[in-house]
Amino acid sequence: MAEWRSQAGLTKTALAEALGYTPQWISQVEAAKSIPSKEFAENLDTYFHTNGLFQRLWKRIIDTRYQAVLPPGFPEYQEREAEASQARIYQLTLVHGLLQTEKYIRAVVGPKQDPDTADRLVAERLKRQQILTRENPPYVWFTLDEAALRREVAEREVMCEQLAHILSLEERTNISIDVVPLSAGYYPGLAGSFTILGFTNAPDVVYGELGGQGMLIQDPRIVAKFAVTYNSLRGDALRVAESRALITKVMEEYG
Structure with a gap:
């Protein structure tokens, strides 16, 4: 110029x-x-x-x-996510990106970005969510910590809308959502969020973030350990129907 x-x-x-x-x-x-x-x-x-x-x-x-602004390693993960036939997702602190509403996304990414970048991030995340509703979608198990539901990252109206959205997605046959209640105390998931992607003709991979760095793990031994951890922490989660009741309860508290 x-x-x-x-x-x-x-x-x-x-x-x-x-x-x-x-x-x-x-x-x-x-x-x-x-x-x-x-x-x-x-x-x-x-x-x-x-x-x-x-x-x-x-x-x-x-x-x-x-x-x-994307964590190193995330673009590669996103490509693998689109190819996965199943995913096991554990989320500790925030509602997972695949479950987020537009207003929730904007509350998470907006404050630190200029408006144009924020709009792009919101649009890309909404586009990414289409894997849940496409033809032949992956089967996805979401396990959320109750803290992710209660953390008010936006206005109460937005949080109420977000939880209602989770309940509506849980009605899909390819999506299962359960919640680890705060009453569970200490359990393996407190070490951090992670995702295990499964494929029809390829080995599973694990993705996690630490200190703003994304890590895509393909070592079979490490992936197997994460699978054991996921199965273990699901043992601390409520059953699906009980989880739905808890999400509804938290939503009503926001309302």
Whole structure:
């Protein structure tokens, strides 16, 4: 942008006045200290008659930024997730991404991101959830800690909607959801969340995150240990009908 501005003989102040922004904003964008909006890119294309050049640059920035905010290892996991025939998922602190409503997702990803990146993250997560409702979907077992249901990451209305969404998904024949109650005390799952993906013609893999780093584990011995852990922690979970009653109870408390 600075090159186009200089070639047009414009100061930052002059360009700012022409486009309706402040000189400080122009300086921030040129110094790569602020992410431009799509509207700003469109205004630049209109002003400089650049036939969508700045919009293409904006999209590249957003795409790169989107990839940068994902935990290392997650893109590869996401590809494997789409191919899985079954998944065993344990979630300790938050409602799992495949179960999240749009408003819940936005509450989780929005505060730390610029609006364009947040919108992209929300859209990508909603698209990812389509594996649960597609033709020939995987069979998925979700085991949630009760703390994930009670952690108010958004307004109570949003939390109530989120829990209602979980109850509706649990009605699908390919989805099973149970909950480990707080009354269980200490149990193996407190070490952290993880997912075991199963495939028709390939070995199982495990995915987990620690310190912002995603880890896709393929070592059969380690995967087997996670399978044992999952079976063990499910022993601390309520039966499906009892779990449904607990989710309903927490939802009513939000309401």
